[in-house]
Amino acid sequence: MNINKVDLNLFIVFDAIYTEANLTRAGQIMGITQPAVSNALSRLRDTFNDPLFVRTGQGMVPTPMAQNIIAPVRNALALLRVSVQESRIFTPLKANKTYRISMTDLSEQVLLPPLFQRLRRLAPNVFIESFLAKRRDTTKELAAGRLDFAVDAPLNTDPQVRHVKLLEDRYVCALRPGHPRAKERLSLEDYLALTHIHISTRRNGLGHVDLALGKLGIQRKIALRSQHYLMASSVMQQTDMAMTVPERFARGHGLHYMPLPVNDVPAVETHLYWHESTDQDPANRWMREQMIELAQHITAQKQIADNPEKA
Structure with missing residues (x-):
């Protein structure tokens, strides 16, 4: 017996023949011709090295081998049908x-x-x-x-790759509460006088604010480059350093923040x-x-x- 590469459709044919005890009716149920059913049965007989069904006056009678495997075959087909159905319908409460x-x-x-x-x-x-x-x-x-x-x-x-915009936010300059330069608005001179933390997951490269400053022929002083906002926020809370961050982050962490004194800094989008x-x-x-x-x-x-x- 060699079932390593059996076509699963053959087991569907097997189940239909077992149920109908007739090759023609099995084919009608499945929407295939009687010769196609006979061909499938022939392949199954070769696989199991057993006739599986014997033609009698009462129709196609299953052999002991067929009787032994019908339950596992039907169980497997039922599991397959359930799996296919579940792939088409997602039920959150039952999903794992x-x-x-x-x-x-x-x-x-x-x-x-x-x-x-x-x-x-x-x-x-x-x-x-x-x-x-x-x-x-x-x-x-x-x-x-x-x-x-x-x-x-x-x-x-x-x-x-498909995508959709989830969130949009503006960049602001954030300082720790009580910072000596904390006020309502920040001049460009004030911004450049600060020591900055830059957040990026890349090893090098400029941020949006740096590109905008570069157009003016100026640059800010970056003392720390990090890939993690939360760690950088902890550093900033203990120093007089500044961070240019999305406003939502600054507000959520109780930071003092001000509008950037630089034009042409695009909003930060998350997709x-x-x-x-x-x-x-x-x-x-x-x-x-x-x-x-x-x-x-x-x-x-x-x-x-x-x-x-x-x-």
Whole structure:
């Protein structure tokens, strides 16, 4: 017996013959011809080295071998049907799934706490693994299924990757409370006099504010370059250093912040990325919807905080 490379369709034919005891009726049920059913039965006989069914006046009677394997075959086919059905319908309350998401520590802080609060209510057995994948590897990781999503700046232009904007924020200059230069507005001279912390996941390269300063022929003094916002914030709390950060981060950490005294610094955008092959996958689509709705709620809360009189 050699079942290592058996076509699963043969077992569907086997089940139909067992049920109908007739090759013609089995073919009609499956929508194939009687010769096709005979051919499938012949291949099964070769695989199991057994006739499986014997033609009699009462129809195709199963052999002891066929009687022994019919229950496991039907169980396997039922499991396969359930699996296919579940792949088309995602039921959050019953789901047991882990999503793998690439994001920075800043995105984690903004998105994960409210996302987990929502998941515990809607999908208690859905879990998340968060880690930062290299940006150049994101498309490959998404395509291979090693990543379900990436939360990143709008830099990936690969046509295989779909994306939607989650959040947008403005950059501000943040200082520790009680900083000697903390005031309502900051002049360009004041900004350049500060010692700065620059946050980037890259080993080198300029930030948006540095590019804007470069157009003016000037540059700021960067004393610390780090890839983690939270660590840099701890350093800043103990020094007179400054950070140019999204306003949401500064507000959430109780920092004193002021508008940048530099024009042409673009807003910081955060996009959600997924591979086109998962675009119609119910589980992927459900999680996308949760993250998009969550981002919309976060944006609405910020608008209320910015304009309390309109709340």
